[in-house]
Amino acid sequence: xxxxxxxxxxxxxxxxxxxxxxxxxxxxxxxxxxxxxxxxxxxxxxxxxxxxxxxxxxxxxxxxxxxxxxxxxxxxxxxxxxxxxxxxxxxxxxxxxxxxxxxxxxxxxxxxxxxxxxxxxxxxxxxxxxxxxxxxxxxxxxxxxxxxxxxxxxxxxxxxxxxxxxxxxxxxxxxxxxxxxxxxxxxxxxxxxxxxxxxxxxxxxxxxxxxxxxxxxxxxxxxxxxxxxxxxxxxxxxxx
Amino acid sequence: xxxxxxxxxxxxxxxxxxxxxxxxxxxxxxxxxxxxxxxxxxxxxxxxxxxxxxxxxxxxxxxxxxxxxxxxxxxxxxxxxxxxxxxxxxxxxxxxxxxxxxxxxxxxxxxxxxxxxxxxxxxxxxxxxxxxxxxxxxxxxxxxxxxxxxxxxxxxxxxxxxxxxxxxxxxxxxxxxxxxxxxxxxxxxxxxxxxxxxxxxxxxxxxxxxxxxxxxxxxxxxxxxxxxxxxxxxxxxxxx
DNA sequence: CGGAGTGTAGTA
DNA sequence: TACTACACTCCG
Numbered sequence: 001x002x003x004x005x006x007x008x009x010x011x012x013x014x015x016x017x018x019x020x021x022x023x024x025x026x027x028x029x030x031x032x033x034x035x036x037x038x039x040x041x042x043x044x045x046x047x048x049x050x051x052x053x054x055x056x057x058x059x060x061x062x063x064x065x066x067x068x069x070x071x072x073x074x075x076x077x078x079x080x081x082x083x084x085x086x087x088x089x090x091x092x093x094x095x096x097x098x099x100x101x102x103x104x105x106x107x108x109x110x111x112x113x114x115x116x117x118x119x120x121x122x123x124x125x126x127x128x129x130x131x132x133x134x135x136x137x138x139x140x141x142x143x144x145x146x147x148x149x150x151x152x153x154x155x156x157x158x159x160x161x162x163x164x165x166x167x168x169x170x171x172x173x174x175x176x177x178x179x180x181x182x183x184x185x186x187x188x189x190x191x192x193x194x195x196x197x198x199x200x201x202x203x204x205x206x207x208x209x210x211x212x213x214x215x216x217x218x219x220x221x222x223x224x225x226x227x228x229x230x231x232x233x234x235x236x237x238x239x240x
Numbered sequence: 241x242x243x244x245x246x247x248x249x250x251x252x253x254x255x256x257x258x259x260x261x262x263x264x265x266x267x268x269x270x271x272x273x274x275x276x277x278x279x280x281x282x283x284x285x286x287x288x289x290x291x292x293x294x295x296x297x298x299x300x301x302x303x304x305x306x307x308x309x310x311x312x313x314x315x316x317x318x319x320x321x322x323x324x325x326x327x328x329x330x331x332x333x334x335x336x337x338x339x340x341x342x343x344x345x346x347x348x349x350x351x352x353x354x355x356x357x358x359x360x361x362x363x364x365x366x367x368x369x370x371x372x373x374x375x376x377x378x379x380x381x382x383x384x385x386x387x388x389x390x391x392x393x394x395x396x397x398x399x400x401x402x403x404x405x406x407x408x409x410x411x412x413x414x415x416x417x418x419x420x421x422x423x424x425x426x427x428x429x430x431x432x433x434x435x436x437x438x439x440x441x442x443x444x445x446x447x448x449x450x451x452x453x454x455x456x457x458x459x460x461x462x463x464x465x466x467x468x469x470x471x472x473x474x475x476x477x478x479x480x
Numbered sequence: 481c482g483g484a485g486t487g488t489a490g491t492a
Numbered sequence: 493t494a495c496t497a498c499a500c501t502c503c504g
Contacts (some may be wrong), residue, residue: 025481030500032481045502064501221479225472232465232472239461265486270495272485282483285497304496487500492493 014038017067033065154206156183157191157198165205172203182207254278257307273305394446396423396438408443422447 011017016036022028035043043049046064053059063070148162155165172180182205185197198204251257256276262268275283283289286304293299303310388402395405409420422445423438438444 022481026483027481030481047502218479225476225479229469229472229476232469236465236469239458239465260485262486267486267488270486287497482504484503485501488498489496490498491496 011035011067012038033067035067152208154187154208155204156185156187156206157204160204165203168203169205251275251307252278273307275307392448394448396425396444396446405443405445409445 015038018034018036019031020034022030022032032044035049037043037052041052043052046059046062049064050057050059061069149165153165155162157164160168169180180203183199183202184207185199187206189197255278258274258276260272260274262270262272272284275289277283277292281292283292286299286302289304290297290299301309389405393405395402420443423442424447425438426446
């Protein structure tokens, strides 16, 4: 029986956390976690822990298995629309076969050292560049040309095309629950050290001012476009 | 733990089917179905079942939850677009409050006796009449006027308006997977005894002839309307 | 360590 | 939104 003693990290002093790896049976390789209270009791589950600690301590954000408080629990619920999911690099060959994903296996020594900080997987910084050269087309194969950006929308990052910037903005609009405002640091700062200075939760554009007039002008344009769309739809329906 | 043992009905002999009702937690009230194989394994899902049975047995028509073979399975997979769902009669008052819908409860004795024959609910014969007087409107509250029908489309049924016929046709087009051809019996026969002579799977129109020329003319009209729609959409996008 | 019981990501 | 399929917990 392999045991690893860790500091209790966040629990009251005197508590110990222990992991035991199962070494045989169907569940071989799985680890069981338990806690040792100051008075020597062995706690084997979260309900048992809260029974012992009483109502005074709120364990709702406490992850029994990892022993850490998980504040990001709430941020996780993101609207999931398959058409909005960011592209994932595909391998060409053998892994098209089904692959079983194993979770919660004991982590390797190297990995274990990285365990601090947020649990969410790191985001690739300039993922937009993987989309380079891809284009949408309509059902008669005509390529739909990309949009132009207003002059006051400025990209921030190394060698980003207009297309990249658009991808960045649309991804931010669809995937983020917080306001989309652009990068706080200026262009030069970010270019010098993107890894440190870029805000991955924001699209790669500099922050910009939108006036009430800009908004009003846009509203008019939208109303006109809607009218035209509406008429075209009506004609479509009357023909069918 | 409430358990009901049923005969395996269609599965190889020696298999047992079990239902367990969840009695606590967020998913309280849900029933889990599983199967016990002759060798004592517990099967918890359809994929797991087919993994165990191997390729030799085709489970595509087998409904894991009910344990029965469903031959009408194919007819059932209907494109589900909320804008195409038939209207449901609404009560005016107290039930506007939220009401909890309970599914998958063990059926009452009375209901159980009805279990033979197709599970689909019966269709109301002239449901279109419930729509009388309702009208679509666009977002500036202009009423969108109904369409006209070509002269060779003839309604079949008591006091159906043009509007009713259109509703009938569009519902048939959206909800049926079989060809939409209209009523086989003639107008007089149907009017005499709708309950017997009408074909509920078809819209309430007489069968009619469409020539190749009709089709070609229509194709041209559609292509033109598509072009206009496409242009309006482009303009819409460029404004946004 | 097993497994009944429940949670929940992914998908239709 | 609802459900399937399976991961995971908790306690024997």
